[in-house]
Amino acid sequence: MKITTLAGGVGAARFLEGLVQAVRQEDITVISNIGDDEEFFGLHVSPDIDIVIYTLAGAVDAAQGWGLTGETYHALDALKRFGYETWFNLGDMDMATHAHRTQMLRAGATISDATRSIAEAFGLRLTLLPVSDDRIRTIVRTPDGELPFQEYFVKRRTADDVLSVRFDGIEAAKPAPGVLEAIASADIVAVAPSNPIVSIGPVIGVAGVREALRSTPATVVGVSPIIGGKTVKGPADRMMASLGMTPSAAGVAEAYADFLDVLVIDDEDRALAGAVEAAGVRCIVAPTLMTGPAEKLALAETVLGAVQ
């Protein structure tokens, strides 16, 4: 069984931790958001790609959910001397990843090439693809003006109201090699419990991706990142509300309704099953909180079991 996962951020990384317990990595393709990529100190950082790699390599700092375990920040501290803002916590070991990626990109490699190189170096056996090799940049409009995503997300800790979101460059972005094929040829396409707007949004916004999701013979199964009207982590609930969406599992079903076959919602949201089905999406009610390895595996099995 071939599984393709649309991914962005911590929720996706945790979902994939369960999936790799359930199936062979060789049968998994991950299509990652790159809209929150940013350049810091001349280094190209791909947070959503790296969080998947570090997590599946068992190298992630489990307490904070990102970065490398045992990380130090000596280079970052030293950069302060040169007047740089250092609110983006780049660790010393992490910086090696970004230096490698940056050097490959400067030498003419694509983000796909760099991603493959890093994933292989960390021992991953699944296929990890950026949604595009072209630059996509998520920009969040707030009452204070437009902010690059990381400035909104990390520097300002998602404190601002989000008035609108745009993905700079997405109109011209082509899907990376393998992206449309991985959707078309999968048995299941899983939409990870990630922020529908800023994590999954830049993935399904690339030309051809949404159409591929609609037309694939695969069962397209989402997991709601909203439980009881709240996100486990991150600003998806507030962002959905401020952008006029319903911040609930039902709102997620509506956002994905044109391509989603099944949505897995949490037991706590059992009452929303009808609203999900009303959006034309089959609803599975199951535990979705990924508190430990067993819960992650169970959620993966729920998703895999959604194929009829």
Added chain:
Amino acid sequence: MKITTLAGGVGAARFLEGLVQAVRQEDITVISNIGDDEEFFGLHVSPDIDIVIYTLAGAVDAAQGWGLTGETYHALDALKRFGYETWFNLGDMDMATHAHRTQMLRAGATISDATRSIAEAFGLRLTLLPVSDDRIRTIVRTPDGELPFQEYFVKRRTADDVLSVRFDGIEAAKPAPGVLEAIASADIVAVAPSNPIVSIGPVIGVAGVREALRSTPATVVGVSPIIGGKTVKGPADRMMASLGMTPSAAGVAEAYADFLDVLVIDDEDRALAGAVEAAGVRCIVAPTLMTGPAEKLALAETVLGAVQ
């Protein structure tokens, strides 16, 4: 009194430690070798410039004579994962310097601009100039073929016989802004006790520099890096011998004879004073071993006292 120093490497940094005790930093201009600049992991490293900055900032690792005190190597260790050779010891804090320099260069700044920015960030008040803003690359020919300087110097620990040395790009290199002026307008030009071939060679090889040294009204004073036929540090003695030069203070006088007014040689080489004078260079015999702050200051005062 304005002092301009031609510099390259550890010997120059130690000489400058004495000079800054004797005169105001504002009266000193340092013209640095850049022939051993190298790119590692996409970062532009300028070893001879950084050693001056780190040393005068009191930040250098005194035991090894290069790098930063209290340095860690976590990023370098992490780079091994990606298959990089890591024989060039780039520390985490040091990497911040190189990231900053690289980012400035990529944004269109010159090596002069980057050098000034880094020197200021470390609190230096002297003027530190790269000899050129153009790329010069020291290449050492050995029985095993040509090697970039750092590969000869660091990776292979100067073990190879040196058959010839060339400075790739030097024919086209223009002196950086201020270089010729600093030589022409100085009261003293000091040639630091650095390797005459690979440290001072790429400085005086840039178009116009040697002519400026010949024509300046300043007293041009060298300090022999060779004591008793040996260098304190580095391969200058063996390199001079294999290239057909006399590996002694007299050989240094001969190499610089066309522009040098005075050479300071060590007490131990008193017997060579005649040979130095025979090369047309006035000889001062004095202690030159820079074992501590007092000895460094004494050597600086010897050089400053050479003006007649």
